[in-house]
Amino acid sequence: xxxxxxxxxxxxxxxxxxxxxxxxxxxxxxxxxxxxxxxxxxxxxxxxxxxxxxxxxxxxxxxxxxxxxxxxxxxxxxxxxxxxxxxxxxxxxxxxxxxxxxxxxxxxxxxxxxxxxxxxxxxxxxxxxxxxxxxxxxxxxxxxxxxxxxxxxxxxxxxxxxxxxxxxxxxxxxxxxxxxxxxxxxxxxxxxxxxxxxxxx
Amino acid sequence: xxxxxxxxxxxxxxxxxxxxxxxxxxxxxxxxxxxxxxxxxxxxxxxxxxxxxxxxxxxxxxxxxxxxxxxxxxxxxxxxxxxxxxxxxxxxxxxxxxxxxxxxxxxxxxxxxxxxxxxxxxxxxxxxxxxxxxxxxxxxxxxxxxxxxxxxxxxxxxxxxxxxxxxxxxxxxxxxxxxxxxxxxxxxxxxxxxxxxxxxx
Numbered sequence: 001x002x003x004x005x006x007x008x009x010x011x012x013x014x015x016x017x018x019x020x021x022x023x024x025x026x027x028x029x030x031x032x033x034x035x036x037x038x039x040x041x042x043x044x045x046x047x048x049x050x051x052x053x054x055x056x057x058x059x060x061x062x063x064x065x066x067x068x069x070x071x072x073x074x075x076x077x078x079x080x081x082x083x084x085x086x087x088x089x090x091x092x093x094x095x096x097x098x099x100x101x102x103x104x105x106x107x108x109x110x111x112x113x114x115x116x117x118x119x120x121x122x123x124x125x126x127x128x129x130x131x132x133x134x135x136x137x138x139x140x141x142x143x144x145x146x147x148x149x150x151x152x153x154x155x156x157x158x159x160x161x162x163x164x165x166x167x168x169x170x171x172x173x174x175x176x177x178x179x180x181x182x183x184x185x186x187x188x189x190x191x192x193x194x195x196x197x198x199x200x201x
Numbered sequence: 202x203x204x205x206x207x208x209x210x211x212x213x214x215x216x217x218x219x220x221x222x223x224x225x226x227x228x229x230x231x232x233x234x235x236x237x238x239x240x241x242x243x244x245x246x247x248x249x250x251x252x253x254x255x256x257x258x259x260x261x262x263x264x265x266x267x268x269x270x271x272x273x274x275x276x277x278x279x280x281x282x283x284x285x286x287x288x289x290x291x292x293x294x295x296x297x298x299x300x301x302x303x304x305x306x307x308x309x310x311x312x313x314x315x316x317x318x319x320x321x322x323x324x325x326x327x328x329x330x331x332x333x334x335x336x337x338x339x340x341x342x343x344x345x346x347x348x349x350x351x352x353x354x355x356x357x358x359x360x361x362x363x364x365x366x367x368x369x370x371x372x373x374x375x376x377x378x379x380x381x382x383x384x385x386x387x388x389x390x391x392x393x394x395x396x397x398x399x400x401x402x
Contacts, residue, residue: 122391165386166394178389185366185386188379190323193367 003032003093004186005115006100007108008179010123011153013135015169016102019123022176024100029183033098036089039071042080055085073103073110084111098183105159119186121179122163126170128153204233204294205387206316207301208309209380211324212354214336216370217303220324223377225301230384234299237290240272243281256286274304274311285312299384306360320387322380323364327371329354 010016024030039055041062050056057065062081066074074083084101092099101111111118125131131153135146160166165182169175186192211217225231240256242263251257258266263282267275275284285302293300302312312319326332332354336347361367366383370376387393 121389161391163391165389166391167389168394178385181382181385182389184379184382188322188366188368188383190362190364190367193369 002096002192004098004183004192005089005093005111005118006033006098006183006186007111007118007120008100008102008123009105009108009121009156009163010169011125011131011156012149013131013138013153014123014125015134015172015175016123018172019167019169019175019179020100020102022172023180023183026176027180029098029180029187032096032187033100033183034092036084036099036101038082039065039074039085040080040082042082072101072114073107075104075106086114098187105156105162108159108163119165119182120163121165121167121182122160123167123169123175124157124160125153126168130170203297203393205299205384205393206290206294206312206319207234207299207384207387208312208319208321209301209303209324210306210309210322210357210364211370212326212332212357213350214332214339214354215324215326216335216373216376217324219373220368220370220376220380221301221303223373224381224384227377228381230299230381230388233297233388234301234384235293237285237300237302239283240266240275240286241281241283243283273302273315274308276305276307287315299388306357306363309360309364320366320383321364322366322368322383323361324368324370324376325358325361326354327369331371 008016008020020035024033024035037051037055039057039062041057041059044050044054044056048054059081062083065071065085066083070086071083072086072089074081084103084107089099101107103111108120112120125134128150132146132150135141135149141149167175167178209217209221221236225234225236238252238256240258240263242258242260245251245255245257249255260282263284266272266286267284271287272284273287273290275282285304285308290300302308304312309321313321326335329351333347333351336342336350342350368376368379
């Protein structure tokens with residue numbers, strides 16, 4: 001494969017989306033990158049477009065795809081399924097693009113089980129205290145939900161050593177540069193470069 | 202090891218030194234980087250300072266160090282020995298620095314034999330024709346010497362797949378950014394980050 005499958009994980013509130021958006025829209029490598037579009041069984045919210053924000057399907061269709069191995073990873077949250085359709089991801093990678101999956105640790109394990117050449121990045125907060133402050137700063141969630149997210153963050157953090165790269169998100173500009181550097185360096189990996197034909201004589 | 206041992210190879214005339222100088226003096230990661238100082242048995246040239254440009258030693262001292270495994274790699278060219286003293290390199294790496302070795306392919310093989318965690322980068326010209334033009338452009342070497350260098354480049358190129366990263370030096374600013382991205386990404390590798398203590402609670 002000449003492109004990159006990039007898995008980005010990290011606790012809710014750590015700033016993954018901001019970092020990824022910075023890279024896609026603000027860095028030279030951004031033109032190579034695109035977000036993977038997930039498939040879900042939950043209903044579209046106002047303004048959400050099928051095929052752009054999500055692929056919206058019913059549970060029967062979702063589970064059929066999952067059974068046939070057509071999803072790189074999937075999980076069930078709050079009574080709905082979410083997953084990553086394999087086909088568009090593989091097509092992009094074969095075109096030399098970098099496809100970014102923003103998924104949880106369990107999803108990462110499913111992805112590397114099927115595609116061990118995936119590049120895995122964990123975005124960590126500088127400390128638990130900073131994460132808590134950020135979650136509270138959003139002002140959108142009640143105490144119970146915040147405590148749940150912090151507990152989930154602690155559990156995810158146990159798997160941090162399974163990721164190839166760690167970015168500490170203290171300053172998000174710096175973190176975006178870090179992610180861009182990882183993508184740029186991965187593009188220079190010999191096995192990818194040789195694939196693209198090293199020397200055009 | 203928390204730092205990086207970075208081996209950069211590539212044919213004479215490809216622009217390795219320019220790229221490395223750009224990174225050391227022009228990029229944020231530059232402050233982490235330093236050139237390794239080689240040991241040699243050749244006499245100092247005008248202006249060369251012992252311990253700054255080279256460690257100048259006699260052949261007896263050089264071969265004693267080589268025998269005692271105190272050199273990461275060494276070779277003989279034009280009746281003189283050149284090598285990389287291990288001790289200062291290891292000290293810098295343990296301090297979290299990135300030590301850059303600008304050495305030939307045979308030296309790279311010696312280095313990874315002793316330190317398989319070294320990061321290896323090959324700087325390739327966009328084509329043989331471009332390399333030839335650059336070598337002639339220097340205007341410092343006769344035809345025989347240029348032919349010798351081109352033959353050496355072809356031989357080195359056979360080992361390109363043994364390097365972890367390949368940078369094509371078409372535009373040297375871009376190549377310097379590539380090298381800086383590799384260093385930055387390598388600093389984010391999990392095993393190095395964990396070494397440096399991931400989270401300061």
